[in-house]
Amino acid sequence: MVAVKQEGWSSRTAFILAAVGAAVGLGNIWRFPTLAGENGGGAFVLIYIACVVLIGLPLVLSEVIVGRHGGSDAYHSAEKLAKESNVSSGWAAFGGVGISAAFLILTFYSVVAGWVLYYVGVFISDFFGALTSGDPFAGALLNETKEEIPQRMGALFENNFILLSMHTIFMFLTIAIVARGVTDGIEKAATYLMPTFFILLILITIYGAFVGEFGRAVSFLFTPDFSKLNAGVVNEALGQALFSMSVGSAALITYGAYVPKETKLAPTAAMIAFADTGVAIMAGLMIFPIVFSAGLDVAAGPTLVFQSLPIAFQSMPAGSFVGLLFFVLIFFAALTSSISLLEAVVAWAIKKFQCSRAMAAWGVGGVIFLVGVACALSLNIWSELRILGFWGIFAETNIMDTIDGFVGKVLLPVAALITTIFIGWKADKKLVDAESGLNGGKLAFWRFLTAWLSPIAVSLILIFGLFPSLLPS
Numbered sequence: 252m253v254a255v256k257q258e259g260w261s262s263r264t265a266f267i268l269a270a271v272g273a274a275v276g277l278g279n280i281w282r283f284p285t286l287a288g289e290n291g292g293g294a295f296v297l298i299y300i301a302c303v304v305l306i307g308l309p310l311v312l313s314e315v316i317v318g319r320h321g322g323s324d325a326y327h328s329a330e331k332l333a334k335e336s337n338v339s340s341g342w343a344a345f346g347g348v349g350i351s352a353a354f355l356i357l358t359f360y361s362v363v364a365g366w367v368l369y370y371v372g373v374f375i376s377d378f379f380g381a382l383t384s385g386d387p388f389a390g391a392l393l394n395e396t397k398e399e400i401p402q403r404m405g406a407l408f409e410n411n412f413i414l415l416s417m418h419t420i421f422m423f424l425t426i427a428i429v430a431r432g433v434t435d436g437i438e439k440a441a442t443y444l445m446p447t448f449f450i451l452l453i454l455i456t457i458y459g460a461f462v463g464e465f466g467r468a469v470s471f472l473f474t475p476d477f478s479k480l481n482a483g484v485v486n487e488a489l490g491q492a493l494f495s496m497s498v499g500s501a502a503l504i505t506y507g508a509y510v511p512k513e514t515k516l517a518p519t520a521a522m523i524a525f526a527d528t529g530v531a532i533m534a535g536l537m538i539f540p541i542v543f544s545a546g547l548d549v550a551a552g553p554t555l556v557f558q559s560l561p562i563a564f565q566s567m568p569a570g571s572f573v574g575l576l577f578f579v580l581i582f583f584a585a586l587t588s589s590i591s592l593l594e595a596v597v598a599w600a601i602k603k604f605q606c607s608r609a610m611a612a613w614g615v616g617g618v619i620f621l622v623g624v625a626c627a628l629s630l631n632i633w634s635e636l637r638i639l640g641f642w643g644i645f646a647e648t649n650i651m652d653t654i655d656g657f658v659g660k661v662l663l664p665v666a667a668l669i670t671t672i673f674i675g676w677k678a679d680k681k682l683v684d685a686e687s688g689l690n691g692g693k694l695a696f697w698r699f700l701t702a703w704l705s706p707i708a709v710s711l712i713l714i715f716g717l718f719p720s721l722l723p724s
C-alpha cells in the first residue's frame with residue numbers, strides 16, 4: 252500500500268515563519284497603531300503588553316498543544332483530545348467556532364487587503380511617474396493637493412470595479428497558495444514573504460527616524476498617560492491582543508498540527524507572541540514619526556494608514572518610493588495571514604468531505620470570496636443593509652462591520668473561553684502537560700493563568716462586548 256503523504260513543516264523555522272506570518276497582519280500594521288493613536292499611546296501599549304503576556308501567550312500555547320496533539324484540523328484535533336480526556340466531545344466546539352471565525356474574518360480581511368493592493372498600484376504608478384519626470388526622489392502623489400489625497404479613499408469606496416477586482420486578485424492568490432499544500436504552498440510563501448517583510452519594516456522605520464519626528468513617536472508610545480485609561484480601553488486592548496495573535500480562530504491549532512513531535516512548544520509559542528507584539532510596536536515606530544512630522548492627527552482612526560500616511564508621504568523625500576514599499580509591506584503581512592485563515596477552514600473541509608486539497612481550497616475559497624463581495628458592496632450600494640439589524644449592537648452597522656463586530660465580540664471570545672476552560676479544567680492533565688514541555692514553576696504559572704485569569708478576562712470581553720452599557724466609565 253502506498254502511504255499517504257502526511258503534510259508537515261520541513262523545519263521548526265518554517266513553522267515559526269508561517270505562524271508569525273499568520274499572526275502578523277493588518278491587525279499589527281493597521282489596527283494596532285489606530286487603536287494606540289486613539290487611546291492615548293503609552294497607556295494603551297502598556298495594557299496591551301500585559302494582555303499579551305498574561306492572557307494571549309498562554310492561549311497561543313494552549314491552541315498549539317491541541318493542534319500538535321490532535322494532528323488534524325481544529326475541530327477534529329479538539330475532538331480527539333476531548334475523547335482521550337474522557338469528556339464530552341461537545342468541548343470540541345471551540346474548534347468549530349474557531350473555524351467559523353476564520354471563515355468570516357477572511358471575508359472582510361480580503362476586502363481590506365484589496366484596498367492595500369489598490370494603494371500598491373497607486374504608488375507604483377506614482378513612482379514611475381516620478382521616475383519618468385526625471386525626479387525619482389519626488390514626494391508622493393504630487394499631482395494631488397493635500398486636500399485631494401484623502402478623497403481617494405472615498406472614491407475607492409464608490410468604485411465597485413476596483414474594489415471587486417482587488418478582492419478577486421487577493422482571494423485568487425490566497426487560494427492558489429493554499430491549494431499547493433503545506434510545504435510547497437504555505438511554507439514557501441512564508442519563507443519568501445516574511446523575511447522581506449521584516450527587512451522592509453526595518454528600512455522604513457529607519458527612514459522615519461531620519462526624516463520624521465522619531466523622538467515624539469517614542470515618547471507617545473512609551474509614556475503612559477493613565478488618565479486615558481478606562482475599562483473600555485482595557486477591553487479594547489485585550490480584544491486586539493487576541494485578534495492580533497490569531498487566538499480563537501483555529502489558525503494556530505491548524506498550524507500546530509503540522510509541527511513535529513520533537514519541537515518544544517512553549518518557547519515556540521513565546522516566539523510567536525514576542526514577534527507579533529514586536530511588530531505591532533515597530534509599526535507604531537514606523538508610522539507615528541511620519542504622521543507627527545506632517546502635523547497630522549494620530550487619532551485619525553481607521554483612515555490613519557490609508558489617508559494620513561499618503562498625505563505625509565507627499566511632503567517627504569522619495570515619498571512615492573517609500574509609500575510603495577510601505578503598502579507592499581502591508582500587503583505581504585495581509586497575505587500570510589489570509590493564507591492561515593483559509594488553511595484553517597480548508598484543513599477541516601478536506602477531512603470532513605474527504606476531498607482533495609485543491610478542491611477544498613477552491614470550493615471554500617470560492618464561498619468566502621462571494622461573502623466578501625457582499626462585504627465590498629456594503630461600502631456603497633448595500634450600505635443600508637442590516638444583516639443583524641434586530642440585535643441592538645449591530646443595528647447601525649453595514650454587512651462588513653457587522654461580520655467584523657460579530658467575530659470580535661462573539662466568536663473569538665467564545666472560542667477562546669471554551670479553549671481556556673477546556674485546557675485549564677477538563678483536558679487530561681498528563682497529556683497536556685507533556686505536550687507543553689513545561690515543568691516546575693513555569694508549568695504551574697501557565698496552569699494558573701489558563702485556569703483562572705484567562706477565563707475571567709475573556710468572559711469580561713464577552714460581557715462588555717455584548718452589553719457595552721455595562722462598561723464602567
Ligand code: PFF
Nearest residue numbers: 274276277278495497500502
Ligand atoms: N492576526 C491577524 C492580524 O493581526 O491581522 C489576523 C488573523 C489571522 C486573525 C489569522 C485570525 C487568524 F486566524
